[in-house]
Structure formats: C-alpha cells, structure tokens
Amino acid sequence: MAEAVGTAADVKGAKGSLPGWLEISLRFAQQRPLGAAGAVIVLGMALAALLADIIAPGDPQVSNYALMLRPPSAEHWLGTDSFGRDILSRIIYGSRTALLIGFTSAFFGATLGAVIGVASAYFGGRVDLMVQRFMDILLSFPLIILALAVVAILGTGTMNVILAITIPMIPRCALVTRASALAIRETPYVTAARAMGFSHTRIIFRHMLPNVMAPYLILVTAFLGQAILLEASLSFLGLGVAEPTAAWGLMLRGAAVEFAERAPWMAIFPGVAISAAVFGFNLFGDSLRDALDPKLRMG
C-alpha cells in the first residue's frame, strides 16, 4: 500500500534527497500518525499472510482430539479449538483468506465500477440513463443481502465469496466515479482527444480513467475494510468460506458460541483479528482520503 501512496503523489516527492516514495511515506507518517498506525497494522497483516508457513507454530487444519479446547499456554499461545487445532496458527493463516478475498474483491469491485462509471458518464444520454437505472436496482439491495443472494446462487467457497463481495461493490464505485467523470468529460483535453479522432476505448482508458484515480484509490481502501468484514459475516453465517480453511469469521461460528463459557479464547481472538484488520484499513484509508482529496483538507 505504501507504493500506492508514492505513485499517487510522486510529483511532490521528487525534490527530496531520499527516494521519493520513502520521503512521501515518512511525511505521511509524520503528518498523520493515526494513518501510519493503520498502515503498520496492514503491513503486519500482509507479512503474516505472506510468511504464514514460516511463522505459524502449527498446521491450521490438522485436528488433534487429544488437545481439544486447551487454554492458552506456552505451546499454544492462544489455546486450541474444539478440534484441537492451534488458534494462533488458524488466525495467521486466516489473514491469508481475509487479505486474498479483501484485496481481490475490493480491486475488482472498484475497477469494474470505475470503468462502468466513467464509460457511462462519457457516453451520456440513453446509455447513461440505462446504466444508472440498473445501478439503482443493485443499490437498493443492502450490501449483505446482495452478497447473500449471490452466495445462494453460486454456492460457498473462496472464489464464490470473492464474486459475492465484488458484485455489490460495483454500483457503489460506479456512482462515485461517474460523478467525477462527468466533470472530466467537459474538460478541453477530452474534447481535444475527440477532435483527434481517438477511439472511445482509448479516450475512456487513457484520458479519463487516470483522472478519477483519487476517488478510485479512496474507494479501494474503503472497500478493503468492508470486504474483510463482509467475508467474516458471510463465513460466520456459514455461507462463506468452507471448513477446514482457516477464516476468522468461520472460527467464530458454532463451537465458539457453544463453548463460550468453557473456552472463551475461541470466541475472543478471531474477533480481535477481524477488528484489528478492519480498524487498520479504515485508519489508513481515512488518512489517505484526507491526503488525496484537497477539498477535505483542513488548513
């Protein structure tokens, strides 16, 4: 994510003696400590996901009935679950599931939404009207209802959950990018590009899309937290990622409530992981929004 900040603002970073992206990141950390804290959480989570095979103390999927519902101890820092699986390992591997689903669905949701929004604004007229009506229909489903409906159709499993989260994100992004693109359509450089006889595709992708980058990046970061939360909710309802894959929402399902009194660690730690991850993404995203959107900047 640090790279994304760098590229979005590397014009400013060019004058420093440090490498541009590093200076930008440092300045970002200095001016927005909360955002930097969020970035640290996100980075930590990304590291945990990448290095899961090395840092996880055990296999997240191997059951061991001799070790059922053990409290936190030296061998099992966060205890074991009702199948005797190490909870710490499942949380570390769970960050893989969360990040994979979070990133892919936020990326595809925002990107498809941006393309639809910009194209709809560019063509205008009847096309715009039809697209907007269809987006209105999608928007009149609350996020989780639409996601649940998609899972019901496709069935559970990681790929289907990604799709189920991507689809409700599309109209939300299309709405925002369309508004920015409407202003861009009237700029002289788009008129010039049209006069040069460039194709619609070229104008949309080369001239208009790069200029909705700021709202796009803001939406991607905002979607990330939402996507992780949505995945956790779906998995919690039993309509998301399927056992035995390690996923945080899934860890809170069934046994965690059933054995709440005997083994509270089962119910506490996965929730801490979800909250910390979403907290990190939201903090980082908020600061990024303030930094990228000059209109919201105060003084």
Next chain:
Amino acid sequence: MQRYILKRFLLMIPTLFGVAVLVFLLLRVAPGDVVELKYAGVGAFVSKEAMDQERAQLGLDKPLWRQFMDWMWGIARFDFGTSMWTGRPITYEIAIRLQLSLQLAIMATVVAVLLSIPLGTIAALRQDTWVDYVVRVFSIAGLAMPSFWLGILMILGMLIFFRWLPPMFFTPFWIDPWANLSQLIWPALAVGYRYSAVATRMTRSAVLEVLREDYIRTARAKGLWEKLILTRHALKNAMLPVVTVIGLEFAFLIGGLVVTEQVFNLNGIGMLFVEAITRRDYTMTQALVLLVSFSFIVVNFVMDIVYAWLDPRIRYQ
C-alpha cells in the same frame, strides 16, 4: 413540492420491478431446488416421479415467464403465496417474526441516535483535544468490530460475570416489558453501536462546519448565551446531514440484524432470510428480498422528502 414527491414516488416503481425481475431470475439460475434439498434430508430413495410431482405442486414445472406472471399477479392482489419449505402462507411466516425485528430495528436506531448526536457534538466542541480523540477512536472502532462478535462478547461477559443469559424466547413488549427488554437490549446495543459510528463522525464534521458560519459569529457577537447558540443555531443546522446519514445507513441496520439475530438466536426476519436462502425457498426469498428492498427504497424516499422539507433550497429547485 407535490410534484417533487410524486416524481420521486413514481421512480420507485421501476426500481422495485427491476429488483423483482433480478431476484426471480438469479434464484432460478442456481443449480438445485427446494425439492431436492427437502428430500436430501430424508435419506431414503425418492423416485423421480415423486419429486416431479412435488415440483408440479409448487408450480416449478411451469415455464419461467408463467411463474413470474403468477408471482406478479399475486403481488398485485397482496397475495405473496406460500413458503415452498413450510407450506404456510408467507405473510404469516413474516408477520410472526416482523414484530421482533421491527422492535430490534427501532431500538438499535434509538441507541445509535442517543450515542452519535451527543458524542459527535462534544467531539466537535472540543476539537483536537483528548475528548475528540477518544470519540473518534470509539467511532472508528465501532465500524471495525463486527456486530456479531460484539454480540458474542456480550453473551460471554454475561455468562462469565453474571452467570446469566438473556431469555431465549420472545415475549411481546405489552405482555412482559421487562422480559422483552432484557432480551432485546443486547442485540440492540450491538447493532446500534456499529450503526452509530458513521453518524457520530457525520455529526462531528457537520457541527464543526456550522460553528465556522457567519451567523454563529453574529450570535456570539450579540452576546447570546453559548448554550442557546449551540442548540438553536448550531445543532439545528447541523442535523440535516446527520438525519440523512442515519437514513442512508439503514442498510447497516439490516445487515446487522441478519448476523445478530443468529448470535442471539432470535427468530426474526434476518434468521428467516438466511434459512430461506439456504433452503432455496424461492417464494420466501423473493418476498423477503422485495420487502427489504422496498423498505430500503421507502426509507431513502422519506429521507429525500424530509431533506427537501428541512432545506427549502432543494424544495424550490
């Protein structure tokens, strides 16, 4: 104003129709149906004829356009049909659960309003002090914590510290208000806290913005009592975006209900929805999606009207 309301109202109809078409088609694209699932649980061998007979009884053998027309004709007469799973009328199944979910939704909204408006105002008045930071972290945390986990923690806390659990069965408020509230207050808090997060942030920034307006300076220059400036001049004007946000975040409420009802084992609309979806109960899922979208659209519609009513600039456009 009347024309504005009428225009906005008429726009609701095509949207709802689109929702109906979409959900109808989506459900039928999915492999497997309610009959297969019903007999999958039985375990015994069921002949294809028996299953086809059951399908015919449910009207699943008719062509798609016919099924859709039947459904639409039913809706036009306020007849939503019967559940494909239980065979009972859908209006009955919804009615027995609506009371619980509606009460929960209202209580969660009250919790959200009671939390967000005072907290947001205080944060704005004490901008950049520790009070402000605490409120901001509190509201960002509310967005980060899934309401179902909050619910689990509440149950856990009550079990460990008080060896007590909220009542398992729903009692209507007028029969035993105490039992009713002691069951519903927890899920309402779990959903309401999350619901309040966005509204708190909105209140904060709205109050901050209003406090910088000229009329506030004028009021101060007149030597008006600070409390009066705050309530009559600042808050009244800051409430507009807050009201909107509370309306728009209605979706949070529905999402919150779906998962929290599961945690607290409440037999409400959210629970019914998850059940209907997993059982491929087409008629029930269709009716519920339509109900949810309808209330969502109506809330947005009412918000638009309230907005226009509160802000004459929109009304006279």
